[in-house]
Amino acid sequence: MINYTERIALLMEDICRRTPRLSFIDLREVLVFGRFGRSDAEGAFATCHCLTLPESEPGYYFWRDRDTGELTRRSEWFVTKSPEVRVANTRIKYLISFVLPRFCDQTLERSRKSDLYPADAPPWLAKLDTVIHELYHIDPDAAGIRKLIRADGTDSPRSHGPLFYEEVAEMVTSYLQSRPDPELFEFLNHDFDGLTARYDGVVATTFRNFPSFPQRYMQAVEMPPSEPAIRIEPMKPPTQPVLYTEDDLQMRQFTDQTSRRLTRKGAHRAA
Numbered sequence: 001m002i003n004y005t006e007r008i009a010l011l012m013e014d015i016c017r018r019t020p021r022l023s024f025i026d027l028r029e030v031l032v033f034g035r036f037g038r039s040d041a042e043g044a045f046a047t048c049h050c051l052t053l054p055e056s057e058p059g060y061y062f063w064r065d066r067d068t069g070e071l072t073r074r075s076e077w078f079v080t081k082s083p084e085v086r087v088a089n090t091r092i093k094y095l096i097s098f099v100l101p102r103f104c105d106q107t108l109e110r111s112r113k114s115d116l117y118p119a120d121a122p123p124w125l126a127k128l129d130t131v132i133h134e135l136y137h138i139d140p141d142a143a144g145i146r147k148l149i150r151a152d153g154t155d156s157p158r159s160h161g162p163l164f165y166e167e168v169a170e171m172v173t174s175y176l177q178s179r180p181d182p183e184l185f186e187f188l189n190h191d192f193d194g195l196t197a198r199y200d201g202v203v204a205t206t207f208r209n210f211p212s213f214p215q216r217y218m219q220a221v222e223m224p225p226s227e228p229a230i231r232i233e234p235m236k237p238p239t240q241p242v243l244y245t246e247d248d249l250q251m252r253q254f255t256d257q258t259s260r261r262l263t264r265k266g267a268h269r270a271a
């Protein structure tokens with residue numbers, strides 16, 4: 001079976017080596033994982049998730065009486081934090097997720113990216129464009145995501161203007177002109193059915209709490225009481241881990257309709 005996330009990670013290493021604008025990226029601090037998304041459904045192909053956003057300022061939710069507008073109750077004070085992800089003793093700063101099988105079935109046709117490439121560009125270039133696009137979101141100042149971000153640390157489709165897309169297309173073109181080993185991106189030539197037929201299955205690294213993955217969470221904090229007269233609703237404790245390690249990684253096989261866990265022990269470390 002083809003380990004799709006591993007192939008992407010190897011390709012990313014070569015891209016960062018050959019692309020001056022991405023050469024600052026330390027890929028030991030970047031983890032590639034798979035999410036499920038059908039090809040015939042709308043949605044993202046990939047997302048860059050930042051784990052280095054600072055803890056938020058303390059805040060709380062409150063409820064008002066509809067008629068009088070008076071505060072009736074509030075939540076405990078809380079802060080919003082990123083979970084910690086550690087793999088091989090390295091703190092992961094960015095997660096990049098690829099949505100399978102949807103990503104594999106992406107082509108330049110009917111894509112707004114097609115305007116940025118010559119008419120005879122191969123359709124799979126759309127996938128290389130997405131890989132470089134997500135890497136380009138990694139902020140050289142390590143302050144989050146390049147350009148605007150959502151409060152949860154993911155990138156929003158509105159977070160980049162036309163220039164961002166043009167710069168990505170420039171990097172795609174110069175990467176290919178640098179004469180990389182075509183073996184490294186050959187897997188992008190195939191759509192999901194093609195890969196499944198050729199390799200007898202597509203597997204990817206996921207997190208053990210699949211379909212969940214490390215995401216921002218709220219944690220209650222002690223603060224001096226400010227509204228002693230109103231009722232305080234306790235915060236629910238986080239339902240997902242606040243620390244992830246390599247033991248939380250798990251290989252899953254993806255099909256066009258679903259995904260299932262692979263039980264082979266240590267599978268995520270196998271080449």
Ligand SMILES: [Zn+2]
Pocket residue numbers: 133137155156157160
């Ligand atoms: Zn983006």
